[in-house]
Amino acid sequence: MKTISVSIVSLIMLLSVVASAQKKATIQFQDKVYDYGLIKENSGPAKSVFKFVNIGNDTLKLTGVRTSCGCTASNYTKGPIAPGASGEIEAVYNPAGRPGPFSKSITVTSNDPDNSSITLIIKGEVQPKPRTVADNYPNKIGNLFFVNNHKSFNDIKDSEIKTDTFRLYNNGKAPMKISFKNTPSFLKLEILDSIMKPEMESMIIVTYDAKERKDYGYVFDKFYLNTDDIDQPDKLLYVSANIIQDFSWMQEKDIKKAPHILFENETYDYGTIKTGTSVKYGFKFKNTGKSVLKILKIKASCGCTTIDENTKKELKKGASSEIIVDFNTIGRVGNQHKTITVITNDPDKPVVVLHLQGNVEK
Numbered sequence: 001m002k003t004i005s006v007s008i009v010s011l012i013m014l015l016s017v018v019a020s021a022q023k024k025a026t027i028q029f030q031d032k033v034y035d036y037g038l039i040k041e042n043s044g045p046a047k048s049v050f051k052f053v054n055i056g057n058d059t060l061k062l063t064g065v066r067t068s069c070g071c072t073a074s075n076y077t078k079g080p081i082a083p084g085a086s087g088e089i090e091a092v093y094n095p096a097g098r099p100g101p102f103s104k105s106i107t108v109t110s111n112d113p114d115n116s117s118i119t120l121i122i123k124g125e126v127q128p129k130p131r132t133v134a135d136n137y138p139n140k141i142g143n144l145f146f147v148n149n150h151k152s153f154n155d156i157k158d159s160e161i162k163t164d165t166f167r168l169y170n171n172g173k174a175p176m177k178i179s180f181k182n183t184p185s186f187l188k189l190e191i192l193d194s195i196m197k198p199e200m201e202s203m204i205i206v207t208y209d210a211k212e213r214k215d216y217g218y219v220f221d222k223f224y225l226n227t228d229d230i231d232q233p234d235k236l237l238y239v240s241a242n243i244i245q246d247f248s249w250m251q252e253k254d255i256k257k258a259p260h261i262l263f264e265n266e267t268y269d270y271g272t273i274k275t276g277t278s279v280k281y282g283f284k285f286k287n288t289g290k291s292v293l294k295i296l297k298i299k300a301s302c303g304c305t306t307i308d309e310n311t312k313k314e315l316k317k318g319a320s321s322e323i324i325v326d327f328n329t330i331g332r333v334g335n336q337h338k339t340i341t342v343i344t345n346d347p348d349k350p351v352v353v354l355h356l357q358g359n360v361e362k
Helices: 002-020 252-256
Strands: 027-029 033-040 046-054 062-067 072-076 086-093 100-110 117-127 139-141 144-146 150-157 161-170 176-181 187-191 201-209 217-227 234-244 261-263 267-274 278-287 293-300 305-307 320-328 334-344 351-361
Touching: 027 117, 033 046, 046 117, 062 072, 062 086, 072 100, 086 100, 086 117, 150 161, 150 201, 176 187, 187 217, 201 234, 261 351, 267 278, 278 351, 293 305, 305 334, 320 334, 320 351
Parallel strands: 033 117, 150 234, 267 351
Antiparallel strands: 027 046, 046 086, 062 100, 072 086, 100 117, 139 144, 144 161, 161 201, 176 217, 187 201, 217 234, 261 278, 278 320, 293 334, 305 320, 334 351
């Protein structure tokens, strides 16, 4: 029995010696956090270096270095690192356009069995660069900068005239002559300074005449500034509006005599169909009012949906009609939802949105 006990003890000691003799790489960083402190936004990319040592008894290999966002880019020791040898990981943070505090992580993976993944942190605060006049004009077209190149007049009545402005800045080194090109008839344009000196601010006054536009619903238009700028002399600007009807003139007696549109249904669900199938459906409606109903506009939300041009546009009291739509499913898969906007002279419901929906399979 004594011999067996001695043998067990000897085996345990042998296993301990074997275990201690096993080779493994061990990575040890001097620091896992690098604090930049305060850095300036316009000072350029800032570099940090994390140094480490292989304190193990086997060759260390870094298998990956992954950053938390595209604003950090790392270079690191890619070759084998012998026991006792050192390496480093370099991180670069670009503060441009990133004012304020920041904290980013760098994940390091290696063949160290006890520390296969280690997270390093770079942090600090970016001091914003001093703002210039040009910074207030983020939309750049050549050397002429704008606060924005699109002016929305939002809701505007069909009898209304609205005025707004485009603000602009000459960021060039030479005076710039400005005039207008291809101006729509419903827009009146006036620039305060037809010749803008370098670093000069000015303004374009835009007057929008909805009656002259002769349309309804959401409309989007463009016009050009003609300049002698050496970079992009023609500047494209946009205006938009949602033109609605003005019913403010109507008295109680007018409202009682008004037309009214009533659809049998405003939604059609065609279920599940195969792609390439054409969906054709007629939305039936009736004038339940006491005067002539006028269909002022019919617009589909997608070019894939066409509307029968022969739709009757004026209906007497009690008359009925339908809006026939055709949805082409070629190239479309999955749940589909298309809308058709109908604008009428019904004061109670001047805008009706019809829905065409279903599922398209390959």
